[in-house]
Structures are given as C-alpha cells and as structure tokens.
Amino acid sequence: MTRQFETIIYEEDGPIGTITLNRPANGNMFNATMCHEIRDCINDIRRETRTRVIVITGAGDKFFCIGGEKTDMEDTNLYAGVLPVLDMYESIDRLQKPVIASVNGFSVGGGHVLHVVCDLTIAKESAIFRQVGPMMGSFDAGYGTWYLEDLVGKKKAKEIWMLNPKMTAADALAMGLINKVVPDDQLQAATREMALELANRGAFALASIKAAFGVRHGGVGGMSRMSHDLLLRLNLDTDESKELAKSFAEKRTPDASKFGH
Numbered sequence: 001m002t003r004q005f006e007t008i009i010y011e012e013d014g015p016i017g018t019i020t021l022n023r024p025a026n027g028n029m030f031n032a033t034m035c036h037e038i039r040d041c042i043n044d045i046r047r048e049t050r051t052r053v054i055v056i057t058g059a060g061d062k063f064f065c066i067g068g069e070k071t072d073m074e075d076t077n078l079y080a081g082v083l084p085v086l087d088m089y090e091s092i093d094r095l096q097k098p099v100i101a102s103v104n105g106f107s108v109g110g111g112h113v114l115h116v117v118c119d120l121t122i123a124k125e126s127a128i129f130r131q132v133g134p135m136m137g138s139f140d141a142g143y144g145t146w147y148l149e150d151l152v153g154k155k156k157a158k159e160i161w162m163l164n165p166k167m168t169a170a171d172a173l174a175m176g177l178i179n180k181v182v183p184d185d186q187l188q189a190a191t192r193e194m195a196l197e198l199a200n201r202g203a204f205a206l207a208s209i210k211a212a213f214g215v216r217h218g219g220v221g222g223m224s225r226m227s228h229d230l231l232l233r234l235n236l237d238t239d240e241s242k243e244l245a246k247s248f249a250e251k252r253t254p255d256a257s258k259f260g261h
Helices: 032-046 085-094 110-117 143-152 154-162 169-174 184-199 203-236 239-249
Strands: 008-013 016-021 053-058 063-065 099-103 106-108 120-124 128-130 180-182
Touching: 008 032, 016 032, 016 184, 032 053, 032 085, 053 063, 053 184, 063 099, 063 110, 085 110, 085 143, 099 110, 099 184, 106 110, 110 128, 110 143, 120 169, 120 184, 128 169, 143 154, 169 180, 180 184
Parallel strands: 016 053, 053 099, 063 106, 099 120, 106 128, 120 180
Antiparallel strands: 008 016
16 A cells, blocks of 8 residues: 555555554544544555554554544534544454554543454553543543443443543553553564464454454444355355356356255
C-alpha cells in the first residue's frame, strides 16, 4: 500500500502491517480524520493477501491513545455530532486478520476501547490503562462495554467504567485485560515476535476463529459474517456446488444423484 495519510502512518514489514497513530502532540487522540483514515487503511488491507497481521500503536513513547478530541465532537457537521469512532472499531472487529494493540504509553478513554477491540494487546511495563468517559460526561455503550465485560467480567468492567481506576500494565495483565507485558525497551521487538508467530498460523483458521468470537455480539451481522465469509467459501468448494454452478451455466439439469446428506 502506498497511500499517504494525514494522521496515521502505515508501514509494511513482510507479513506485518503497522498503523501508527501519529498525533503525539495531542496524545494521539482521535479526530474525525483519524477515524476515517484508520477505517480506510484497514479496508485497503482487507482487500490484499500479503499482509497477515496488523499492529496498531502510537507515535512517540508516552501515548498509545488518550481518546477522542473534544473539539471534533462538537463539530455539528459530523453525523449525530459525535466522532465516527464506530466506523473505526467495526473495521478492526470485522477484519479477517488478527490485530495486535501495541500499547506504548497511556491508553485512556476511547484509546482504552481501541485496545479492547483489538484481538490481542501487548504493553510496555510503564503503560497506563484507564477509562475516563463518565468523568468527562461521556461513555461507550457498545464495544467498550460488552467486549470489556468479556475480558474481565461484569463487576470489574462496571468498576472500570464507573469508578475509573488508573491501572498499571501489571494490573491489566493480572485481570486478563491484556495478554503480555514487556520491558519498555523491548516492546517493539516483542510485538514483532508476536506478529510473526501469528503470521505463521493458518490464515483461514485465524479468520474462522475471529469470526466465531464475533458471532455472539454481532447479531445478524456476526452470523452473516460467519456464514458468508466462512461457510459459503467452504460450500463453494464442494462437488455439489461445483456441479450445480456448472449445470446452470450449461443450461442443463444437474446430476443430483451423486449428492447425499
């Protein structure tokens, strides 16, 4: 991919694609442009096969992401007057490839939801996790609550959302919020090692696993993703499907005698 972006940097390293949130002076906060650029970048990745794993991280060494920019939320030109973060979260959740959050600093508010939506999270020891929505009169009523409950349980998820504790990387690891903690100076190397390990797994198997995890919360969309992207693909490879497609193209009656149930 050769596209240039305003608020993110996209780089490829073999099978690994890395999206870097590139607004370090603003805590790598989302604005409308960043939400759209992450969505568009991931949709581009979806259409090619050379990239097997995505990493999302923040520019600099202090912030992963500290949420959405308040001024953009007040822009009345935006749909419903809020940031289009759902487009971004959905693109990550629906991507058939695994996404790793490499948390290199503060992961706060919407930035906390961002790492929760990713499939795996690796963090440096000095990283800080916190949900501050209610402290600012804000909240996330979908991915940030349901997926968080899946990770840490309902009572702990409510504590994180209602009391807004500040959590160290060690705290987050102990409660199952993240997958791995490494020394600060080893984060990049450890992230690459994890990504390469994923890249050596079966791509179709990983896509199937990710889709399976998404079915419960996905409703019709989740079921459609599972049945269309996975089951339909398998069905198209069967003798029955091939014979029916061939007979239709040849305008003849299919030989159904060979198909059993």
